[in-house]
Amino acid sequence: VVLFEMEYSTWVEDQKRGTDALRTALNARATDLELRILVEGGLKLYDDLFDMKATAAKSDVFHLMSGMWRTTAERFFLWIGGFRPSELLK
Structure with a gap:
């Protein structure tokens, strides 16, 4: 469980870096190949x-x-929204 929480926090950081890189590439008008590489990297993260x-x-x-492994903000929004069966699929 502790290992998962550590891996998840690393995953969140990697996902943020990947999103930032993709956003930067889109603003810089990167080639389709560069965008494809970034998108495939994002899919691999998931x-x-x-x-x-x-x-x-x-x-x-x-x-x-x-959901105890989620951030405080994520847990708050789950509490506000209640349980969603679609969470089982994620």
């Missing part, structure tokens, strides 16, 4: 996230479903 969640679910599915 694939990695799903793998991390699957591994974490094997050890403690309740921790993963409770």
